[in-house]
Amino acid sequence: MILAILKKDLKLFFLDRKGVLLTFLLPIILITLFAFAFGGIGGATKESKPIKLLVVDNDNTKESNAIILKLDTLAGIHLIATELKEGVALVKKGKYVGVLIFEKGFQNAIISGKKLPMELKYDEAREIEMGMLQPVLMQELMSSIGETKVKSSITEYLDKNFTGLNQKIKDKILTDTNADNSLVSTMSLKMTSLVKEDKNKANIGLIQAVAGTAIMMLLFSITAVGGGLLDEKEAGTLKRLLYAPVKPNDILFAKMGTALLLSILQLLVMFIFSWLVFGLPIFKDITALLVLIVAVAFAVSSFGIFLVAIAKTRQQLQGLSTIIIMLMSAIGGSMIPLFIMPAIMQKIAVISVNYWGIQGFYDIFWRNLPLIDILPKIMVLLGIGIVMTIISTQLFKRNILTSINR
Amino acid sequence: MIQVSNLSKSFNTVKAVNDISFTINKGEIFGLLGPNGAGKSTTINMLSTILKSDGGQIIIDGIDVNKNPNTCKKHIGVVPQEISLYEDLSAYENLLFWGRLYDIPILELKNKINSILELIGLSDRKKDLIKTYSGGMKRRINIAAAILHSPKVLFMDEPTVGIDPQSRNRIFEVIETLNKQGMTIVYTTHYMEEVERLCNRIAIIDSGKIIAQGTQSELQNIANIKEAIVFEFESLSASKGQEFQSKIDHKSILNKNKIIVECTTKDLPEIIIESNNLELIVKDIVVKKANLESIFLSLTGKKLRD
Structure with a gap:
């Protein structure tokens, strides 16, 4: 008797397409979505799209250009050059996660070992993207700036003490030199939220x-x-x-x-x-x-x-x-x-x-x-x-x- | 008032209404009689403009329904088969709402509602929610909602389904009052006694076709059905009974001490004389009139509620 009722109920259930969809398909789709969101699935794979980051190069020197080019080769970041005003406006409108600014004197600061005039203005509403972007950006900046700093120091030293040294030999020395990140271990990236100054801003x-x-x-x-x-x-x-x-x-x-x-x-x-x-x-x-x-x-x-x-x-x-x-x-x-x-x-x-x-x-x-x-x-x-x-x-x-x- | 010519409607391959024609005169109560699925409601839906016909023409009070449905709607009222009211509103609120759809000025509408509530005997319950009403009371409000704009023609689609005889009689009285006021009424039902009581003329519809139409006596003639008179005698031997049957010029059936004769009341004196001639003592005479049930059976070969 129980089996007959059970079989009838199961039959009725599977005849109800919407009931079946609600029971199986909807949870599967929601699990997939939540897995994407919370489980990082698809977030860090090679196929995932890079985060678009605006870049403003006010220094416009050989060093700043080299670092921008290097950053752009990273799989997780896609740099888009822009002007400061426009870049800030686009981030404020939520179009981009942030804008990386290389201020004038960037190259000189590297060489002189002063505090680097660079800043990342970002949209705090996209702090998760920022969380993913920041370590990659910092690691690459430290590596690139460290390498640039070492190479520029060596070049300066060679030019000063070995005038007339063959360029091929100079290049070989520079290529074989491993940048030491400790040289820029004090480097910090100024991070500014573009809407932080508004006291009325809601949580x-x-x-x-x-x-x-x-x-x-x-x-x-x-x-x-x-x-x-x-x-x-x-x-x-x-x-x-x-x-x-x-x-x-x-x-x-x-x-x-x-x-x-x-x-x-x-x-x-x-x-x-x-x-x-x-x-x-x-x-x-x-x-x-x-x-x-x-x-x-x-x-x-x-x-x-x-x-x-x-x-x-x-x-x-x-x-x-x-x-x-x-x-x-x-x-x-x-x-x-x-x-x-x-x-x-x-x-x-x-x-x-x-x-x-x-x-x-x-x-x-x-x-x-x-x-x-x-x-x-x-x-x-x-x-x-x-x-x-x-x-x-x-x-x-x-x-x-x-x-x-x- | 209403002229219907060659009206047809199909749903996929099913011909719900098949080339029907009829005319309804002003001030008539016209009965549309047929079993479930005969095509009555489809016909009413087309007459009341909410369903487009596949072919044919409907003229109501000189207006072509297919060409001017909205003009036509102002002249007709429909009492649907379902109790189509808002259960959570009072009777008065319901009537106010339905009346407003016809652009009746508010003061005029309020007066009209009060007089109609009086007519249907529900003035004292007007503030009560519809869901607290009995089935019969709801049916009466269902009718009231259809007559607020004083339509020239009222279509009533089985308006007495599922109610007690007392409420039914009350509804009949309302219908008769409205008809006396000059309203033309088209009444669909599968209750014979309702048609017999209310309708001046009747159309019998079956399988989408009108089989016959006319007054009840006209239908009786069409169906060739006569009255039956049952003669009961004090004592009747089989031989006497057969002798009596041979003397009268009508079809008859002998059943114990009863003889059922198919004839009209006009033939009664002649038959009584014959029984006297044969010295038969008549104990009782019962005249069984031909009714719509027998007419329907005769015309369609099936019972109305098949």
């Missing part, structure tokens, strides 16, 4: 917690609100609405409007709560914050309605939305901060609505960017909303309205 963990969680939970709650459309279909009230002089799309747009207003309200409540309880500086740029909240709410509510339009029943919606929202949140940085993800995952993240919202909130609270600099992300969010609305309209007609009349 990065708090921004991640608020933005990541708010968007993920918003997706769940809006899907539940949109699911009311399927409840109305099952209860017959949707059909009754169609008997009235109401256009079918108006019903969908009304539901979207409800979802949008509730989304805005939910985000406002979450940010006000974070301000009151955790001191998140929401009034730092309230205009930018409100515009971003509306854009996020529009994108998320449209996405929620899109999920509703795909599903034909409440049960379908529950299974589908759990899988998609969990994946989007994991990929988009709601569950795991994107800056600790490998480069490939950071590239994939752009397909997620969570990504654009979270990065927008980082821009406001962490990077202190003005509204004009956040506009591209806002445009993407609005674009997602518009595309999702168009698709939802078509799916609503095909999946929901058609089935009402059968």
Whole structure:
């Protein structure tokens, strides 16, 4: 008897595709993502993409050029030359992890053994990348600067004491000389966070917690609100609405409007709560914050309605939305901060609505960017909303309205 | 009021409605009678504009439904088969919502709601949530929501499913009142007694086709069904019974001391005279009228609830 019930239950379980997906596939995908993020898988392999680092060479000497060329040969770093002002702006916008600056007098400082005029300005929001970059950078700098210092000392000595020495012999001596890193053991790299000077800057963990969680939970709650459309279909009230002089799309747009207003309200409540309880500086740029909240709410509510339009029943919606929202949140940085993800995952993240919202909130609270600099992300969010609305309209007609009349 | 010509609708390979035509006059209660899956609801969905036909034409109050569905919607009301109300809203809130969809000015709408609640006998419960209502009460609010905008035509799709006889009678009274006020009503059901009580004319629909239409007596003629009169005698021998059968000019069946004669009440005097001539003492006479059930059976060869 027990065996018969057990067999029946197993059969029913495996017939339920969504249940199987939730039980096996979703955890496998989440484990893979977390392994990428926390386990370093793919992080230090030869195939992993190098970290892009801006470099400003204000010294522009033989020595500074040689060190830059050497750094660029490293597998983990890709150097991009730029001007100081532009480089700082790009890092502040979160485009690059940092900018390495070789100040004037760098070559002279090597030769004279003075403190090296070099600085690494970086984005603290990407401290994990910095953590990976710093040791590689320091090791290579010490090695290159040590070698340069020794060679320049030997050259100076040879030029002074052995005038007219054959160049081939000089080169041989320099090639055979092993740089001693102890010569530059006192070398230190000045590290400056580009947003550190702002006293109103929010805690990065708090921004991640608020933005990541708010968007993920918003997706769940809006899907539940949109699911009311399927409840109305099952209860017959949707059909009754169609008997009235109401256009079918108006019903969908009304539901979207409800979802949008509730989304805005939910985000406002979450940010006000974070301000009151955790001191998140929401009034730092309230205009930018409100515009971003509306854009996020529009994108998320449209996405929620899109999920509703795909599903034909409440049960379908529950299974589908759990899988998609969990994946989007994991990929988009709601569950795991994107800056600790490998480069490939950071590239994939752009397909997620969570990504654009979270990065927008980082821009406001962490990077202190003005509204004009956040506009591209806002445009993407609005674009997602518009595309999702168009698709939802078509799916609503095909999946929901058609089935009402059968 | 309604002209339907050569209306058809298929779902994939299934012909749900197959080239049907009928006319409904202003002020009529028109019954659409047929078993489940006959095509009644598909027909109502097309008439009420929410389903596009594959072919044919529907004119309601001079408006082509396919060409001007939104104009048409203002003139029609639909009572759906399901109780399509918001369970967590009160009856009054429900009616207010459904009425607002027809752009009725708020004051006019509020007055209308009160008068309709009066009509359906639920004024005292108007503030109660729908989920606290009995099935019969919900059905009445279901009707009320469809008549707030005073439609010229009311489509009622099996509006009495699953309710007690008392509530059913109350609904019949509401329908009759609305009809007296001039509303044309299209009533679909598979309950014979409802059609017999309410409808002026009936269309019998089966497998997507209208098999017959007309008044009940017209359908009776079409089906060639007569009334049956049962004569019960004090005592009746087989030979006397057979002799009686041979004397009357009607089909009859002898069953113990009863003889069932297929005839009309007009033939009754003639048959009683014959029984007197044979010195048979009539104990009881029962007239069994032909009903829609027998007409439907005769026309389709199957029972209505098959």
